[in-house]
Amino acid sequence: MPDFGTRLKAERARLGLSQAAMAKAGGVSLNSQSNYENGHRVPDASYLERVAPLGVDVTYVVIGVRVSAALTAAPTGQLADGAVLRSVTPEEAALLDNYEHSDDEGRAAARRLLSALAVSSPVRKAA
Structure with missing residues (x-):
């Protein structure tokens, strides 16, 4: 199973985000983002909370188990395309x-x- 940094990098790539964009959304420096993805540092929960609205599957990043990104991005149950989660x-x-x-x-x-x-x-x- 890939490690935390590899999973974080995979999620960023899946979403089509640059390291700079992910760092900005997470409220960290580009260097910190790079360190997270390279496995040199682990972000705190507040970083994960800030990147979750981008569609990051935080459960996958943390424990390696995929959860629908739609669920992660739509805490209200209403998706942008009008679909409803239930x-x-x-x-x-x-x-x-x-x-x-x-x-x-x-x-x-x-x-x-x-x-x-x-x-x-x-x-x-x-x-």
């Missing part, structure tokens, strides 16, 4: 997983089927 049951998660692994035709068929089966509701959205 908790799901294991059954719902399995359905979403099947949907995500379907081709475009399969996804369209699933949307049509679920729209047809759904109980009428004023908030129900057409597929």
